[in-house]
Amino acid sequence: MGPTGDGGGDGAGLVVIIVLAAAAVVSLLVAFGYYCYIRNKVSKHLNKLKRNNEALEKARSAVEEEEEVGPTVVTERGVQVFGFKQLHSATGGFAKANVVGNGSFGSVYRGVLPEGRKVAVKLMDRAGKQGDEEFKMEVELLTRLRCPHLLGLVGYCSDNGHRLLVYEYMANGGLQEHLYPDGGSCGGVSKLDWETRMRIALEAAKGLEYLHEHVNPPVIHRDFKSSNILLDRNFHAKVSDFGLAKLGSDKAGGHVSTRVLGTQGYVAPEYALTGHLTTKSDVYSYGVVLLELLAGRVPVDMKRPSGEGVLVSWALPRLTDRDKVLQIMDPSLEGQYSMKDVVQVAAIAAMCVQPEADYRPLMADVVQSLIPLVKSKSTSKTGSASSFHAAKSPSTSECGKTGL
Ligand SMILES: Nc1ncnc2c1ncn2[C@@H]1O[C@H](COP(=O)(O)OP(=O)(O)OP(=O)(O)O)[C@@H](O)[C@H]1O
Numbered sequence: 001m002g003p004t005g006d007g008g009g010d011g012a013g014l015v016v017i018i019v020l021a022a023a024a025v026v027s028l029l030v031a032f033g034y035y036c037y038i039r040n041k042v043s044k045h046l047n048k049l050k051r052n053n054e055a056l057e058k059a060r061s062a063v064e065e066e067e068e069v070g071p072t073v074v075t076e077r078g079v080q081v082f083g084f085k086q087l088h089s090a091t092g093g094f095a096k097a098n099v100v101g102n103g104s105f106g107s108v109y110r111g112v113l114p115e116g117r118k119v120a121v122k123l124m125d126r127a128g129k130q131g132d133e134e135f136k137m138e139v140e141l142l143t144r145l146r147c148p149h150l151l152g153l154v155g156y157c158s159d160n161g162h163r164l165l166v167y168e169y170m171a172n173g174g175l176q177e178h179l180y181p182d183g184g185s186c187g188g189v190s191k192l193d194w195e196t197r198m199r200i201a202l203e204a205a206k207g208l209e210y211l212h213e214h215v216n217p218p219v220i221h222r223d224f225k226s227s228n229i230l231l232d233r234n235f236h237a238k239v240s241d242f243g244l245a246k247l248g249s250d251k252a253g254g255h256v257s258t259r260v261l262g263t264q265g266y267v268a269p270e271y272a273l274t275g276h277l278t279t280k281s282d283v284y285s286y287g288v289v290l291l292e293l294l295a296g297r298v299p300v301d302m303k304r305p306s307g308e309g310v311l312v313s314w315a316l317p318r319l320t321d322r323d324k325v326l327q328i329m330d331p332s333l334e335g336q337y338s339m340k341d342v343v344q345v346a347a348i349a350a351m352c353v354q355p356e357a358d359y360r361p362l363m364a365d366v367v368q369s370l371i372p373l374v375k376s377k378s379t380s381k382t383g384s385a386s387s388f389h390a391a392k393s394p395s396t397s398e399c400g401k402t403g404l
């Protein structure tokens, strides 16, 4: 029984074990190498992903930052260019509760800018070329014109097809809401007293005087009416809505020919018939507003008795007749006026609504005639806090000359 046979078997077993062990070590090494290779690759990939994510985050927050807080561009004339999102948040997302009025151009919202300034935001919804033209006209004119009796433009937004105008906020809204608290039907009692009405008449006249006589070439408003006279918290008046405005002819007595636009009851007869537009067309519309202030009646109301439906036709024969003039007066005024003042204002109104344009006065004449009626009362309860100086000539003291 020799040990040789057994020793050969042990040697072969040992070789097998060594080979297996070596193979195991090699495969472990290979596996480890592969693991390191994969780990390296994965970590590189993860790093790349991380860097991408960081860049994305950065870009996202830059967009958000830009959309949320700024950048509000301020043009050289102080008008701000807003982003849509800024105005969206200023108006509480154009909340229904913030709607202060609805016009033919769109809804008007109350808003507050980040610095706390109250504004009115008009979201223009008129589509197409006409909407674009009105928007541009309003922005261009209001950016250039500066007069305390014209509504101030704070800024605008023309973003992704949205068109918005941002105005100074007028706490008491449109004049028509105060003249016709029940919406225009007979019987509503207006709280606007005589003194306030006369001051509104004077301030609105100064706004038109500026457009006609202190801007070169003159600007014809074309849509002057009681809803376009806005009142601040002290009932001081400013003329608004220049979307339909037109630059007038700079030739003396000249006119521009244009499509007839405006609001029923306020449009001068010659403009309605021929399309010839002059500053005297605005004087006619002003006369209609003056009649509204005197009579507390809307320009056209076919529910009234026969002969009284059209304010101008009903009032005109009575305006220059001392015995009849009191018939047109708003009963809400309950005799707060003197006969002398009524006769004077009625005479101004009668001249403004003359069918013949040449017989109508200039707005400068209207202003000068109204000043004495308001002058002595410039410290009235709604007038004391204002910059209104009735004794000064408005032409030189309040609105300078403007070239367009
Ligand atoms: N700056 C403002 N501040 C406060 N209220 C305003 C302002 N602008 C407009 N409003 C309110 O919104 C209403 C609607 O105004 P808007 O100018 O859109 O239409 P309108 O003058 O009534 O009619 P139209 O569109 O035919 O001119 C006004 O009557 C007024 O009550």
Ligand SMILES: [Mg+2]
Binding pocket: 103, 227, 228, 240, 241
């Ligand atoms: Mg308006």
